[in-house]
Amino acid sequence: MESPTDPSRPSGSSSRSSTTLRLLKTPVNSISRASSLTPHPTGGSSVPPRPSTSTSQFSSTSSSRQRRHTSTTSGRKSRSASSIWGSDSHEIICAVSEARGVSPTVGLAFVNITTNEAVLSQICDSQFYVKTCHKIQMYDPSTILIINTACAPNTKSTLLSIIEEELRGTTIEPLDRKYWSENAGLDFIQSLAFREDLEAIKVAIKGNFYATCCFAAAIKYIELSCRVSIVSHSLRVRYQPSEDTMMIDISTIHSLELIQNLQNAKSKDCLFGLLNETLTPMGSRMLRSNILQPSCQVDNPLMLRYDAVDELTVKEDMFFEIRKALKGFVDVEKLLTMLVIVPHQSFIHTAVQTINNILGVKAFITAIPSLYEALGTARTDLLSRIREICRPELTQPVADLIAAAINEDVTAMKSPLDMRNQRTYAVKSGVHGLLDVARQTYKEATEDVHRHLEELSRDHDISPVLKFDSYRQYWIRLRQSDFEDRDVPDILINRVRKNAWIECQTLALVQLNHRITDSHNEAIMLSDKVMQELLDAIRVHVPGLFRACESIALLDMIAAFGQCATTREYVRPEIGNSLALKGARHPICERANPERFVPNDVFANDQHRFQIITGCNMSGKSTYIRMISLLQVMAQIGCFVPAQYAAFPIIQQLFVRMSTDDSIEANMSTFSLEMREMAFILGNINERSLTIIDELGRGTSTRDGLAIALAISEALIQSNSLVWFATHFQQLTKVLGSRPGVLNLHLATETHDVDDGNLKMTMLYKITSGPVQKENYGLNLARAIGFPERFIEVAEDVSMSLAKTIDEKKQSSQSRKLLRRRKLILNLHDTLLQLRESDMDDAALGSYLKRLQDEFVARMDEIERGGQTDREEIIEIPDDEDESSE
Structure with missing residues (x-):
């Protein structure tokens, strides 16, 4: 798809600098309200010069009134750390449209310009738009588009108000209603999606009016706002039903440390860091996406992934060959995106980047056959499909095109001088006559540099060393010790002393650098003509290359699961109606303490859906309930789990409430955050949910905390959700113990005196039936860790006095x-x-x-x-x- 060239800037528009759109780091102009859009032959459109300032849709007046942008950065960072694409470095446009009603239908379209992907979704949401906000948070767009009529002060939609509240820090742009067209969306799908995927996409989006309109708006926005073009039939478009994936809210992602460790953002002590044994950037992104959105489909993909991991763990030779072959791939996703996102104006740096992209594609094509051979003994369906997509005959046409224009021995280099030589001599000789002349000039100038260095050495009795960098080009290095008894020759200019060295140039060397740069730039621009012709031919095969790239990413993730399963003794889970774990281990704690970690058993079904976990402080309650949720996520992404036996039901929603932090930015205390998160859970929980609650009600008074914990527990029991409820409120175990579906458990502890009269507590970290029977275990723990005895005695007297008073009150x-x-x-x-x-x-x-x-x-x-x-x-x-x- 081609977008219009930058229209001429009208007079009097200097005040509009604030309305430029930050896409692809390129300043752009405003969208014309009165623009007449004419379809482009390649599927895009052209736009005439913008009319007067008063008709501009994004004028400074409307921008100040309609644009919603907050400067809160803390929330932004937390979302990007938990986003599907890790969008700190991604440009993502999101379009949102809704149907007003009792149960509103919301359409969503996400277009990732960085990786050339488009995801469409249509959600039947509630009046609070929980699923919509969750979906947007997962993709963390840089810009959210919404119909301009929903932004007017007197008709402002509830959806917009909620998005502004929940997604602070994201730019919200109003877009004219005329761009939200189903017909335009279908036309864009027809012209931009892969030809092989067209029919499947049309079937998937049939009847999803709002998702299609959102896709049209997102593409129009990119088309009118960026100086780039998307090549026809090169955009990866897919429809994603919301019910196909597990919903995990942002608070749960942070509490479970799915993507990032709470204490140290760079630490690998999180689920993503644990499982990220991938060898390619594409595989790492796919793993991240799957952890944040685990699948709810049993047959495909879960069973297919289990079978593939199973085969990789059995066939060691094939496994090692696959891992070896994967090391040869770079970030092919971004590389292929650069081929299909075409700038309208060509500069020397874009020509240089084009050559680098071609060489990257060449390296990608060269690495595929080794992966194909490594999968030669694969028998499972998933691995066989990946091997089929990576057949050499599918990539051979691209290899032939590159071989016809590019020198065979040219490969990607890392040093600046090697990279410059590689770009200069990338195209074969004889393809372009003027290119050969420019190369000859480049070669002669380079030889002149070396002759000049020899003359310096001979005439001035010095030992110069020739160096090169991208900024200074060629320069000379000399030892300072050579000039202790004499002056530095005046011919040496631009002198810089660094430690024991003198870095300098000569006037002749600077002139030769200019001459070499001119000949190099000329060679690059002449090579660019050949490269553009080659790119046009390669773009026909881009859909197949993208499929191969996605298959390699999936294989990389599966191989990473196999690496974890073999090195850490994970087992294949079963999918059923009950949750049953034997000898289960917390995956992150186990890696930190592999010898000391104590496995535990877990069982939950319809008769034991609500389990109250009690126990002493530091007995392992939080670790136990976190382990259950982490293993559920691992099972639903297709990974084996750390246990002797594991069976899981399919969970559609995962809720975790265990954080005790307050929020200074939101001006909310610990208890306020706790109640807000519990209100969210109670409003969305159902029988297909897994809920983990840790120490509910401890942020307020004991009486109020117990009352709230009891009321919420009653509601959770009635929801028929799988719930693990860790608490120190012993009254809960007594009041709820007789309820149907409630099971009391505790983490065992041994307490005994030692020879010196001190008390010793031994945490067994083992789950046991019934509520905890020990009294004053908090005081016992304080004594065991060395708290001063005089304070312990006073605390015991107070405890006994309070217990006696309470008992007397009960009696009277x-x-x-x-x-x-x-x-x-x-x-x-x-x-x-x-x-x-x-x-x-x-x-x-x-x-x-x-x-x-x-x-x-x-x-x-x-x-x-x-x-x-x-x-x-x-x-x-x-x-x-x-x-x-x-």
């Missing part, structure tokens, strides 16, 4: 009195029923009833006074009375 409370009165009356009723059926004579019966009456009145008075008694409120017939009756 009205509810306690009522319970005891009822129990006493019920026992009296039972006793009277027994006496009615007895064979006692009237005298004995009267005597017993008199004693029974006195005992009942005495106990009732004791209850009313609030007194305590060790006797049960049970009235029994004494043995001596039975004997007297006989």
Whole structure:
């Protein structure tokens, strides 16, 4: 697709510098409201010069009124750290459109200009647009497009308000409604998508009106705002249903450390760092994308990936050959994108980049046959498909095109001088006559440099060393020790002293550098004509190259899973209706302490969906529940898991609440954040969710925290979600223990005295049935870690006093009195029923009833006074009375 050339800037538009769009690091002009768009033969359009300033859609006035941009950077960084493409270095345009209604339908289109991808999606969302915001957060776009009518102050849409609140730091641009056209979107798909994918894409987007309109808007925006063109049938377009992937919100991503360690951003102690054994940038990006959006489709891709990893772990020779072949690939995704994103104006640096791109494609084509051979013994469906896509006959036409124009021995270089020589001599001799002349001039000038150096050495009795860099071109290095007893010759200019060296040039050398640069630039520009013809021929085969690139990325990720499985003893999980783990291990903690980590068992089904985890401090509660969620993510990306046996259900939503940090930027305390996240969870949880809650309610008073934890627990039980709830509130285990589906567990601990009178606590880190039975384990832990004994004694006295007071209050409370009165009356009723059926004579019966009456009145008075008694409120017939009756 071709976009218009930069229209002439009208007079009086100097105030519009703030409206330029930051795409591809290139300043651009505004979009014309009155532009008439004429289709371009290659699928793009051309735009006439922009009319007067008053009609510009992005005028300074409308920009100040409609553009939404905040300067908060902290949220931006956190999102980019958790985005699908890792979008710190990616330019991503997102278009959003909605259908107003009770259950609004939202269309989304993401276009990544950096990697030449487009993702379309249509979501049936709630009134709070949770799924929409989550989807946008995952892709972290640099610009969000929305229909201009939704931005007007009097008709501002709820969706826009929520996006502004949730995605602070992202530029939001209003775009004229006329660009949101389904027909235009279908035309763009027809002209830009791979020919082989057209029919499948058309079937996928059929009926998804809003997603198609968003795609049209995103492409129009790029077309009108960037001085670039997208070549026809070269854009990777795919439709992604929201129900095909697990939803993981940003808070959960950070809490579980899926992508980044919370303490050290550069540390590899996160799930991505653990599994990232990939050898190519494409494989690393695919792994990142899969961790943030695990698949919910069992047969394809999960089972296919399990089979492929299984085969790689069995066939060691094939596995090592694949890993060896993968080392030969660079970032092919970005390389191929550079071939299809074409600038409108050609400069010397673009010509240089074109030659580098051609050589990169050559290296890519050369590396594919070795990967094809490495997959020769593959038998599983997934590996066989990858091998089929990498067949040499599919890439041979591109290899032949390159071989016809490029010298066979030219390869990618790293040193500046080698790179310049490589670019100069990349095209074969005889292809272009003037190019050969420019090369001859370049060669002669280079030889003159070496002759000049020999003359300097002979005439001035020095030992110059010729050096080269991109800034100074050729320069000379001399030892300072050679000039201790004499002056530096005046012929040497631009002298710089660095340690034991003198770096300098001569006037003749500077002139030769200019001569070489001119001949080099001429050779590059003449080579560029040949390269452009070669690129035009290669672009026909770009769809096949992109498919090969995606297959290599997938293979790299699968091989990384195989590397983890073989070196860390992971097992293949099963997919079913229950979650069952035997000997499961926390993948990150295990790597840090492989010898000390204690495996644990996990089981959950419909009868045990809500599990309360109690235990002493530092007993491993948080590690245990984190392990469950991490292993669920690993299983749903197709990776083996650290366990002796593993079975998982398919989870569509993962919620984790365990952070205790406050948010200074949002002016929210720890408890406020906790309640906001729990409100989000309760509003979106269902029976296909997995929820992990750690220490809910500890950010406020004990009474309020317990009440909130109990209320939320009741709601979570009713949701039928799989829930693991770690808490120190012992009352929860008593109140909820009898509820259907609730299971009490605790992490075992041993406490015993040592010889010197001190207390020693041993954490067993083993999950055990029932609630924790130990009392005052917080004080015991404080004593075990060496807290001063005098403080411990005071704390124990206070604890015992509080416990006694609470027990007395329970005994004297009205509810306690009522319970005891009822129990006493019920026992009296039972006793009277027994006496009615007895064979006692009237005298004995009267005597017993008199004693029974006195005992009942005495106990009732004791209850009313609030007194305590060790006797049960049970009235029994004494043995001596039975004997007297006989």
